[in-house]
Amino acid sequence: MNEIALLVAATLSAGTPLALAGLGLLLNERAGVLNLGAEGTMLVSAVAGFAVAFHTGSEWAAFAAGGLAGALVAAFFGWLVVWLNTNQYATGLAVSLFGSGFSAFVGLDYVGKQLPEHAVPGVPLLRDLPFLGVALFRQHPMVYLVIAVAGAISWFFYRTRAGLVLRAIGEAPVPAHALGYPVRNIRLGAVVAGGVLCGVSGAYLSVVYTPLWVAGLVAGRGWIALALTVFATWRPARLLLGAYLFGGVTMLQLHLQASGVQVPPQFMSMLPYASTVVVLVLISRNPLWIRLNMPASLGKPFFPGG
Amino acid sequence: MDKRSFLKQVALGAVVLAAGLTACGKKEAPPAPAPAAAQAPAPKPEPLKAGFIYVGPVGDAGYSYAHDLGRKYAAEKLGDKVVTTFVEKVAEGPDAERVIRDLVAQGNKVIFATSFGFMDSMVKVAKDFPDVYFEHATGYKTAENLRVYEARFHEGAYLAGIVAGKMTKTNTLGFVASFPIPEVLRNINAFTLGAQSVNPKVKTKVVWVGAWFDPPKETEAAQSLMNGGADVLLQNTDSTAVLQAAERAGKYAFGWDSDMSAFAPKAHLGSAALTWGVYYEKALNDVLNKTWKTGETKWGVKEGMTDLVKIPDFVPAEVKAKVDEARAGLKAGTLAVFTAPVVDNTGKVQLAKGAVADDKWLGAVNFYVKGVEGKVPAGK
Numbered sequence: 001m002n003e004i005a006l007l008v009a010a011t012l013s014a015g016t017p018l019a020l021a022g023l024g025l026l027l028n029e030r031a032g033v034l035n036l037g038a039e040g041t042m043l044v045s046a047v048a049g050f051a052v053a054f055h056t057g058s059e060w061a062a063f064a065a066g067g068l069a070g071a072l073v074a075a076f077f078g079w080l081v082v083w084l085n086t087n088q089y090a091t092g093l094a095v096s097l098f099g100s101g102f103s104a105f106v107g108l109d110y111v112g113k114q115l116p117e118h119a120v121p122g123v124p125l126l127r128d129l130p131f132l133g134v135a136l137f138r139q140h141p142m143v144y145l146v147i148a149v150a151g152a153i154s155w156f157f158y159r160t161r162a163g164l165v166l167r168a169i170g171e172a173p174v175p176a177h178a179l180g181y182p183v184r185n186i187r188l189g190a191v192v193a194g195g196v197l198c199g200v201s202g203a204y205l206s207v208v209y210t211p212l213w214v215a216g217l218v219a220g221r222g223w224i225a226l227a228l229t230v231f232a233t234w235r236p237a238r239l240l241l242g243a244y245l246f247g248g249v250t251m252l253q254l255h256l257q258a259s260g261v262q263v264p265p266q267f268m269s270m271l272p273y274a275s276t277v278v279v280l281v282l283i284s285r286n287p288l289w290i291r292l293n294m295p296a297s298l299g300k301p302f303f304p305g306g
Numbered sequence: 307m308d309k310r311s312f313l314k315q316v317a318l319g320a321v322v323l324a325a326g327l328t329a330c331g332k333k334e335a336p337p338a339p340a341p342a343a344a345q346a347p348a349p350k351p352e353p354l355k356a357g358f359i360y361v362g363p364v365g366d367a368g369y370s371y372a373h374d375l376g377r378k379y380a381a382e383k384l385g386d387k388v389v390t391t392f393v394e395k396v397a398e399g400p401d402a403e404r405v406i407r408d409l410v411a412q413g414n415k416v417i418f419a420t421s422f423g424f425m426d427s428m429v430k431v432a433k434d435f436p437d438v439y440f441e442h443a444t445g446y447k448t449a450e451n452l453r454v455y456e457a458r459f460h461e462g463a464y465l466a467g468i469v470a471g472k473m474t475k476t477n478t479l480g481f482v483a484s485f486p487i488p489e490v491l492r493n494i495n496a497f498t499l500g501a502q503s504v505n506p507k508v509k510t511k512v513v514w515v516g517a518w519f520d521p522p523k524e525t526e527a528a529q530s531l532m533n534g535g536a537d538v539l540l541q542n543t544d545s546t547a548v549l550q551a552a553e554r555a556g557k558y559a560f561g562w563d564s565d566m567s568a569f570a571p572k573a574h575l576g577s578a579a580l581t582w583g584v585y586y587e588k589a590l591n592d593v594l595n596k597t598w599k600t601g602e603t604k605w606g607v608k609e610g611m612t613d614l615v616k617i618p619d620f621v622p623a624e625v626k627a628k629v630d631e632a633r634a635g636l637k638a639g640t641l642a643v644f645t646a647p648v649v650d651n652t653g654k655v656q657l658a659k660g661a662v663a664d665d666k667w668l669g670a671v672n673f674y675v676k677g678v679e680g681k682v683p684a685g686k
Contacts, residue, residue: 257513258530
């Protein structure tokens with residue numbers, strides 16, 4: 001029983017960085033911008049967050065620094081692709097490669113440094129419940145916050161006028177422009193907001209989840225977050241579930257091994273990716289699902305008056 | 307955007323990614339590697355030039371770092387008789403060949419390639435330059451002017467096991483493993499046998515992470531082992547994550563490849579470190595003295611290549627004495643990590659009484675010894 005509780009706890013904590021970054025990318029993509037630079041953005045934010053946590057000892061200052069670093073990298077990316085109309089695919093990959101090199105370079109002095117210990121308070125009273133306390137209520141506050149963020153983004157997309165405008169720009173920027181909406185500014189805003197979330201995700205990785213810094217710490221989680229947006233057919237709630245599914249499968253294989261259940265670890269490592277392919281095939285079989293959910297102008301540059 | 311043009315874009319992205327990776331791989335291996343050691347003002351006999359290539363960055367605090375310490379050690383010992391150069395972060399594969407040719411073109415007479423994946427590049431270049439000496443770590447292909455060298459990692463794991471067996475309170479050890487290849491399986495078994503030599507009740511749990519380097523995953527694996535009751539951990543992966551996870555959880559762990567004591571002052575029970583320098587000094591001396599011959603070198607505790615270093619003060623003297631005893635035994639040749647009979651965890655005899663664990667046997671280890679829980683993945 002206790003092992004299942006620990007597995008649930010590990011799943012929530014492993015899914016959180018994926019969900020944060022995935023929600024950030026969702027904001028980008030719903031506005032029509034595909035940001036393949038997520039991995040690099042997260043690495044830069046991870047080192048920024050770690051450095052701030054190291055010098056100030058404050059986790060929340062570290063999240064702020066991670067968010068800021070993410071916003072800066074994303075703003076640079078946004079300026080290139082939204083204002084200068086560079087190819088989004090190539091620019092995103094360049095940002096990713098840049099981020100991995102840059103973070104390794106500036107992070108050299110922080111390799112092997114220790115962060116001060118932070119007790120995780122959990123939820124008062126509920127944390128002492130049998131089973132559920134261990135499984136759900138002894139997590140870092142960010143684990144709960146990400147659920148609120150998913151709710152907020154969902155509400156923003158489907159219940160607010162601004163969200164409708166954002167989605168309209170992702171679908172058809174030309175009519176939106178004709179109606180007088182500042183397409184480029186809104187896209188840039190979405191990219192920066194997405195960068196903030198990717199940044200907080202990076203800082204969560206280096207400060208809370210794996211409290212240490214080494215080059216390449218993010219280890220591909222930015223790419224998984226990108227896959228998650230497609231997996232979730234661009235819906236925030238599904239994205240959250242997808243993040244827990246991905247995190248859960250990874251954790252499940254490690255915990256199964258430790259508890260002596262014989263499952264080939266190679267098979268389990270493959271499972272999240274295999275399930276992505278399956279979901280992709282399923283949703284692509286149904287043109288309606290794709291057409292209804294995929295932002296129609298995703299990845300396409302917009303030229304006002306062009 | 308319709309589906310087809312989206313796919314086209316993704317395909318374009320993949321091409322750009324591939325191009326980007328190639329370009330970046332090239333950038334990472336500078337065409338003119340900076341001489342690392344100070345160039346000695348040419349003494350009468352021309353100094354011997356030696357070039358090293360590493361697969362990782364020297365700042366990885368692990369494998370490549372240990373090789374670079376070895377290079378510095380040999381350079382210091384031999385003084386102005388040698389000039390050494392290195393190139394780091396060389397991708398295994400075709401790019402390595404270019405870097406090796408480059409080093410030869412710069413006048414290096416000895417080339418050390420320090421990762422398994424450089425093997426075929428070394429074989430190719432060695433054929434073209436018969437007057438240059440080639441040294442390849444952990445490979446198995448040799449030629450007239452190409453020889454291989456390897457460290458007996460598992461002897462360090464065995465010494466670590468002795469400390470672990472004495473320090474565990476739950477009699478459960480944890481091992482974070484990378485890939486089920488003989489080298490890693492040897493280390494898991496040696497760690498367990500070392501622990502059993504002082505504490506027969508010990509069992510070892512293994513978690514495979516399927517990567518040499520993935521700090522978050524290594525951390526989770528360490529965590530899941532500790533959840534399962536393991537209180538002393540060893541890893542055959544390249545980062546310090548496992549050690550640092552043990553530090554946070556108040557458990558014990560070891561450093562691997564190089565001295566990692568600084569990363570976890572409370573958890574660190576010692577580092578199974580590699581001292582490549584003793585071999586580098588010997589190899590360069592062979593060339594200087596014109597006694598270089600091709601062959602295979604496998605060095606361990608006896609030659610000073612592997613050892614358990616920096617055992618902290620809080621480890622009882624009695625435990626350290628046990629380690630000293632085993633170290634002396636390994637040095638004198640009176641102790642072998644794998645002594646017949648070796649029985650695997652299904653009860654099958656893998657090394658019959660009277661047989662000796664030679665290099666061929668060691669190179670084909672594909673089982674868990676008694677005391678390791680579970681089954682080797684993929685049935686190998």
